[in-house]
């Protein structure tokens with residue numbers, strides 16, 4: 001692509017050498033993966049500053065550099081005020097602004113993003129739409145899956161996958177949008193049609209300065225709604241009115257709203273919610289009509305997820321009857337309240353709860369149904385928010401009768417330090433078993449008929465990350481193996 005064309009949507013930039021004849025083959029923000037003929041964009045990261053890698057990039061074939069400050073180099077330099085935003089814009093231009101021609105739904109909030117995106121996928125597929133999905137578990141383009149490193153990839157990868165979706169005749173792209181992604185401008189080049197806010201509770205305060213900064217990052221999705229090149233299309237913000245910070249999100253957007261909730265008046269509401277051992281029932285009401293939902297998804301938190309998904313589907317002209325069928329026959333999401341059944345006479349649930357709020361929601365749901373005692377196996381991730389550790393431990397003690405603290409991706413931290421953070425000033429009885437497999441075995445062996453064992457924190461993950469190395473580890477697989485061997489030699 002001609003460099004001039006690549007830069008056409010940038011409001012302001014300066015160049016150090018003429019670029020009218022310059023053509024670029026690709027764009028990269030990493031000097032280590034630059035290809036011959038690429039534009040290198042310098043990003044100031046958390047660990048290092050991309051401006052320090054200009055020479056490496058040029059040595060590896062970069063034909064131009066985009067940066068925020070003048071750098072001494074032989075190739076043309078494009079100076080911009082903010083390389084993060086500029087990168088998102090040139091990435092969108094390079095891939096032909098794919099988000100303009102797709103119906104794009106973005107979901108943000110502390111908990112529920114993955115679940116809502118999967119519910120939306122089930123609804124749209126049932127309505128014979130071709131979907132694309134970007135999120136924690138995987139990226140999916142018209143049914144073909146790709147592995148992921150982050151919940152929301154970097155700006156270049158996002159635009160690349162959106163363009164693959166466009167080529168694969170995807171109608172609707174459904175994307176989880178993390179607070180890191182919003183803060184780092186990864187989705188700045190996406191023209192969202194619908195933005196959903198789930199909830200905001202404590203997480204990621206290692207990265208964001210405080211709760212307000214975390215909120216500010218999340219609200220950027222709503223602030224950017226309607227600012228795309230294709231802003232002629234209707235845009236909507238879908239807001240959970242039961243969240244204590246709903247008003248802050250409403251104030252952050254200029255676009256029309258659709259609200260949902262259970263306790264506060266909203267456009268889409270759930271009434272008469274009832275939890276059963278096999279799922280949840282409720283009446284879903286819209287301004288026009290109502291339907292009874294009888295879904296296999298467990299818990300009130302999943303009712304919120306269904307309301308949010310219903311709102312986005314209705315705004316996308318999907319009939320309520322299709323939404324009802326999708327909810328009633330939902331397959332659920334891997335590692336989200338996933339039962340493990342090997343013929344044992346007690347319940348075993350694997351769930352991705354890794355925040356105080358999600359852990360409490362899941363344990364509360366179990367407490368409503370469990371006729372025996374509750375066992376929980378849980379840990380806290382290393383190199384992540386330390387402030388959530390004592391809170392998660394308190395939640396475990398509050399709701400469970402038997403608590404085992406164990407490892408959950410210690411990463412570069414010492415598991416002992418993580419346990420110390422979790423249990424400092426903690427009142428109550430608990431065990432610490434560092435090996436997650438041993439912890440799961442101990443909990444399963446201690447359970448009796450009618451009890452429930454919750455294995456929390458890793459959900460769909462298939463690894464345990466220790467000192468930068470990912471060892472294969474799958475909670476469901478391990479629980480099954482132990483349950484089978486207990487059956488063989490009771």
Ligand SMILES: CC(=O)N[C@H]1[C@@H](OP(=O)(O)OP(=O)(O)OC[C@H]2O[C@@H](n3ccc(=O)[nH]c3=O)[C@H](O)[C@@H]2O)O[C@H](CO)[C@@H](O)[C@@H]1O[C@H](C)C(=O)N[C@@H](C)C(=O)N[C@H](CCC(=O)O)C(=O)O
Pocket residue numbers: 029030031032042043044045046047048049050053136149150151152153154178179180181207
């Ligand atoms: C904390 C965080 O978000 N870090 C992200 C960030 O890394 P960073 O700022 O440390 O980057 P850096 O290493 O300082 O490098 C700065 C720049 O210099 C470049 N560089 C660096 C070295 C070199 O030799 N040459 C070079 O050009 C880098 O490519 C980069 O452009 O920018 C990188 C490039 O986009 C991301 O890969 C990286 O995500 C890391 C892997 C990560 O773990 N992120 C997690 C915390 C995350 O984003 N999580 C969210 C939320 C999860 C959820 O709760 O749902 C997610 O969306 O996944």
Ligand SMILES: Nc1ncnc2c1ncn2[C@@H]1O[C@H](COP(=O)(O)OP(=O)(O)OP(=O)(O)O)[C@@H](O)[C@H]1O
Pocket residue numbers: 109110111112113114115116136151176198199301302304305335336337351352353354357358359361362459
């Ligand atoms: N609406 C909700 N409110 C509170 N907790 C929820 C909600 N939905 C799901 N959860 C809990 O949070 C966990 C994570 O759910 P999910 O994966 O859908 O969220 P997420 O926002 O995608 O999380 P992540 O940021 O880690 O990707 C679930 O396993 C469940 O315990």
Ligand SMILES: N[C@H](CCC[C@H](N)C(=O)O)C(=O)O
Pocket residue numbers: 151354380381382384408409457458461
């Ligand atoms: N997206 C989240 C996932 C946390 C999952 C938990 N198993 C952990 O490793 O802390 C994060 O990277 O903070």
Ligand SMILES: [Mg+2]
Pocket residue numbers: 113114135136137151176
């Ligand atoms: Mg997710």
